[in-house]
Amino acid sequence: MTKVITREEQQEKYTWNLKNIFESDEAFEEKYKELEGRLGEAEQFEGNIDSLERLSEALHTQRELTEEIGKLFVYSHLKHDQDTSNDTYSGMEAKARTLVVKFNTAWSFLVPEILQIDEDALEEWRQDERLSEFSFDLEKLNRKREHILSDKEEKLMAQAGEVLSNPTSTFGMFNNADLEFPDAIDAEGNAHTLTQGTYIDLLKSSDRELRRSAYENLYKTYGSFKNTLSQTLQGVVSTHVFEAQARGYESARHQALSNNFIPEEVYDNLVATVNKHLHLLHRYTELRKQLLGLDTLKMYDVYTPMVKDVDFKMEYEEAKEWMLNSLEPMGEEYVGIVKEGLENRWVDVYENKGKRSGAYSSGTYGTNPFILMNWQDNVNNLFTLTHEFGHSVHSYYSRQNQPSNMSGYSIFIAEVASNFNEALLADYMFRNLEDKKKKLYLLNEQLEGFKGSVFRQTMFAEFEHKIHTMKEEGEPLTAGSLNEVYGALNRKYFGDVMEYDEYIEVEWARIPHFYMNYYVYQYSTGYAAAASLSKQVLEEGSETAERYINEFLKKGSSDYPINVLKNAGVDMTTAEPVENAMKVFESQLDQFEALLKEI
Structure with missing residues (x-):
């Protein structure tokens, strides 16, 4: 077993350089005290936004404080995440969070x-x-004005x-806290702990009996609470419908998409186009059945790898070269930003005791991006690093080219740059790998990613919209009706090759995203937009890459997200981007099948 090192044992060159934010913890504390003392500045504006001058002064003051508090928060949460067992930094992060809450409360009067x-x-x-740098923010507020209620009604909504x-x-x-599952049992009778966190890993096992046991034990447990969970889901759907009706929206979906000014046709185009191409998922599912050598394919067989016994080791230093080479179609400036991040310690690379798990890209206005990794020597970590650098370069460009109030970007486009980077990497690796088994493994991962991010999330989107529509039309959302809707969608998406059972019908009960009000479709649109844009860059060259940088990466939230994507070359109000994404999936499927014949 490899020993997990302590934070103190990390080599400095593989840790992020937080001195770029504050030179020391003492400097953090000084800034904290200063900003805590400035919370009262909001009071001079409350009840006094009665002229252009006062509005301008209030917006500039709020923005300045937001920028400074952002640095406090990022410094403290990065310090905490590098070693969550360090009480000093746990306390520092808690203080920063409290300051953010106090700041937001102090300025809550402004809108x-x-x-x-x-x-x-x-x-x-x-x-x-x-007000030039706030003009677009004010335009968006004005557009939502018709759905703002009276002061008394807004207060009641807030209280509710x-x-x-x-x-x-x-x-x-x-x-997360109360639900427990029986252990999953493998073919040799050994018990394996079944939790939310271990479930997918167990379904990836080559032991089919273990997969079946994990699958059935999970859904038997959810099924035993299906009536209770149908009521919690109905409760949140009812909330969405109530709020939309109270604010004068046409439907719950209309309100949810209007929050980011997304036309509803984007949702409908996504679902219609994915449905048009379900034959590709059916073909992929049939291929899975063949490669696994199964007489019948069950839902617990959809995660286990089709390509096995591939040793695809990837050390960090080698991974950096693969990533940089794959991004060359984006031009010298883009690659130079990534090199700067690698050389100037934007990345906290290796695991240590107490370090937060997973990976992310962080940072704020006035700092460079920061990437957390927990590096393991495999190709999946290469894709994760490249993914996070997509986020980081996007943030870098937007912060360099927009004022802070327009340097962020909505969730609708947040995953485009990261998936775009992954697409360039996959294309480069496929063209430059010599080992055909590694190529197969790579293609398998790409196909699985597309299946999960486009087909599966669109199925979720269909389900979510159906149950909201049912509620708006007065139909009760019972365990039986939810099972029926969800089961029918699974059969439509996976096709006749799959042998279905009653367990999968209750999968709706475990999906937390159904409580997030029309959120899931954005995974599909983001992935599709990235696939379409990367295809354009690879086929058309440097001018298209420059357009992507200038019209997308640099724009932040200076325009509506649907317009930012359109100007970059992807019009999500049409079917074309999803059609292009499907062409990418079909091409990868063709390549996968062709390679199988060569081995």
Whole structure:
């Protein structure tokens, strides 16, 4: 067993350099005290946003404080995540979070007061150069004005927030804290702990009896609570419908998508186009059955790898070269930013005792991006590193080219740059790998990623919209009706090759994203947009790469997300991007089948 080192044993060159934010913990504390003392600055504006000048001063003051508090928060959470067992940094992060809450509370008056300004007056004010960097934010507020209620009604809605969130919090507590599963038993009679965290790993096992046991034990447990869970899900759907009706939206979906100004046709185009190409998923599912050598394919067989016994070791230093080479189609500037990140310690590479698990890209306005990894010497970690650098370069460009209030980006486009990077890496590796088994393994991973991010998430999106529509039409959401809808969707998506059972019908009961109000479709649209954009860059060259950088990566939230993507070359209001993504999937499937014949 490899020993896990302590934080102190890490080599500095493989850790992130947080001195780029604060030179020392003492400097953090000094800034904390300063900003804590400035919380009262909000009071001078409350009740006094009565002129263009006062509005400008308030917005600039709030933005300045937001930038500084952002640095405090990022420094503290990165310090905490590098060693969660360090009480000093746990306390530091808690202090920063508390300061954020106090700041948000102090400035909570601002948006309601802006919306009390006459619409025509606000429209005139936002044309003034003093508000030029806030003009788009004010435009978005004005567009939502018709759905803002009276002061008394808004106060009631706010007070009802805790009650309305009960179905979600109840499900979360039940799903994460209370629910326990029987052990899964393998072919030799050995017991394996079954939890939310181990479930997918058990389904990846080559032991089919272990897969079956894990699958059945998980869904038997959920099934025993199906009536309770149907009520929590119905509760959150009812909340979405109530809020949409109270605010004058046409439907719950209309409200959810309007929050990011996404036309509903984007949702409908996604579902229709994916349905049009379900024959590709059916073909892939049939191929899985053949490669696994099964007489019947069951739902517990869909995660186990089709390509086995491939030793695809990848050390960190080698991985950096693969990544940099794969990104060359993006040009010298783009690759130079990635090199800067690798050379100037943006990445915290290796695991140590107490370090937060997983991987992410972080940072804030006024800092460089920071990437957390827990590196293991395999090709999957190479893809994770490349994925996170996609996020980091996106953030780097947007922060360099936009003011802080427009340097972020919505969840609708957040995963595009990361999946775009992965697509370039996959293309480069496939063209440059000589080992055919490694090529097969790589293609298998790409096909699985597409299946999970596009086909499966679109199926979720169909289910989510169906149950909201049922509620809006007065149909009760019972365990039986939810099972029926979900089971029918599984049969449609996986086709006749799959042998179905009653267990999969209750999968809806374990999906937390169904409590997140029309969230899942964005995984599919983001993945499809990335596939389409990467295909364009690889086929068309440097001009298209420059367009992607200038019209997408640098834009932050300076325009509506649907327009940012459209200007980059992907119009999500049409079927074309999803069609292009399906062509990528079909091409990879063709390559996979062709390689199988060569081995």
